Amino acid sequence: MEACGRSVRVGIDIGGTFTDLVALDASGAMQRIKISSTPRRPELGFLAALDALLETTEAAEIDLVAHASTIATNALLGQMHLALPRVAFVTTAGFRDVLEIGRQNRSAIYDLAVTRPTPLARREDRFVVRERRTHDGSVLVDLDFDDVARTVATIAERGIATVAVGLLHADVDGTHERAIARALREAIPGVDVSLSSEIDPQFREYERFSTTVVNAALRPIVRAYLEAIAGGIAGRGVAAPIFVMRSDGGMTALARAAQRPAALVESGPASGVIGAAFLGRALGLDRVLSFDMGGTTAKAGTIVGGEPEIAASFEAAGSTHSGRAVRGSGYPVRFPFVDLAEVSAGGGTIAWLDAAGALRVGPLSAGADPGPAAYGTGLEPTVTDANIVLGRLSPVALLGGAFAIDAARAHTAVARVAAATGGDIARAASGIVRLVDHEMSKVLRIVTIERGYDPRDFALLAFGGGGPLHACAVARDIGVARVIVPPHPGVFSAYGLLAADVRAVAVRSLVVRGDEHGWERVRRRFAELEADVDAQLTEQAVSHADRTFVRELDLRYAGQSSDLAVTAVDSVAAAIEAFHARHERRFGFAVRDEPVEIVAARVIGIGTTRKPPLRPAEAASPSAPSAAALLEMRDVFDGEAYVATPVYDRNALRGGTTFAGPAVVAQYDATTYLARGWTARVDALDNLVLERSP
16 A cells, blocks of 8 residues: 555544544544453553554554553552552651541541541551651751661562652652652662652642552553553554543643653543533534543533633542542542543443342443443343333444344343333333433533533533433433534544643642732742743643643632632732632632632643644535435334334435434444434534424
């Protein structure tokens, strides 16, 4: 095959059931590939998707590979074949047990036997050295190098290969931490050292120590995974740079990602929200709800003014209750992340009967292995099986005919739960779908109503393999009247990778009064941080013309235990007023006569990337679907009975096409179900716009 000189950018997203690949050239021509994920060796699914692309694309034509991964999350959750390494933690004398003491958060407040997460560094592997700094970084007690030598010798003797170092007030001055790192590296060849002064240089030692230990625990696993990815890509002749999605929705070069895996814990879900924000801006939508339903989970995020909502920290590997994170159940990681609510509700979610014989759905999932019963190997009834029974999904094949469906197995699986609920298979399947819809509606309420937003002000952007199938139901439940289904919803998270910018962040503690004297320190700190971020962007080959910088401050009322981030402005008075306004929006009140403290300064560097081209078609008059667009008439259960329902080929639906529900729209990577009482039209960008009748 002769190279045609194309420039192809590739995004690969690994989900719980499918691994998705999107390849875009400069003209906007897209290739989509979906293959089954390989949960025990996710890099194999990644490389298999790349191999499928290379059957039609020259390796030399690929100029970027972007990847979103759940490897860090899976390792913390204890997935097989991803055993966390033994971690040593070195800290200031007297602070050995901070990791275990933590905060007063209890994951089950009334449970007297509640257990906290097992520390990632065992107590016998937590070492102390004599040293002490004050809150402003001044040395109170010099670092005791005899303590350091003894600690290093013990770590070497125990064969521990990854070490976290977190000293008191190292967020202000990390000199002592760097000295310990030098001693470790000189004595233990190949040792992996994470310093809190580099990983999370912010005050509050528990969160700083926890973030650093999480980074240390993940680094060997994530580095090995990313090296396998890089080696596989290079071995196929692809010389393109490789970028990885971070938790905050920004891309980072692979080498930097391997050094800071704590920044990747929420990498997997972020790319879909970034894609939703990009498309929402293109459509001129100010408020968008991102709704991503995949094979194992459903995720919801809020986009306001074209920007996703970002939270400052999260608890990795924690539990959730009805989509809400349970505080005290995980490992605090202080790194910005796209603020999502997530629930175990996907195509592979298993339906079951409880002890009283009541129908339940989730949280267990059949995942990719064994998968839903209809995939040919699973036995348990899943949401996918229920949708096949209802006629919403093809009873023959998915992925354009490439993925065979065993409808008889789906019926048999659903029949097992139907037998205990009256024996009506269709109504049992309908019950399964209604239950999972209800669970997904909860997470959409969490990111709107519980964040102070009215969901009726938003459009719902539905994607993932199952999002368009359930979008009408969840939108109706929360009062949303308009749903957007992008042209390729089943691979939209992979597409979102190609809409993301490179991001670099530098942050430092301050803890100063919000006055003119404090503002002078803020300005000096911003200059230092901007130089740091500029160097990070240079390291990642971002051109100077593509760089922009955003300054943020974390503020609080004096003595308050929590703080809020605001975009920095030109004066301390304006920054404080922005803080009051955000505090009032978030908590319902502001105390403008209380003194305010500035506790941290942050600079975010953004390297603007080439975005997927969007070329609107010429305006078209409303028209009915063409005869060529009708694939078949299929019996679909509408809640009461099976009704003959048109099934349209999405590839044959042109701009301006309008039709009413009930209807099914089939395409390679997803299926859209248009419920009764809804209409659909194809807009100029080939999105399906679903609107609920008043």
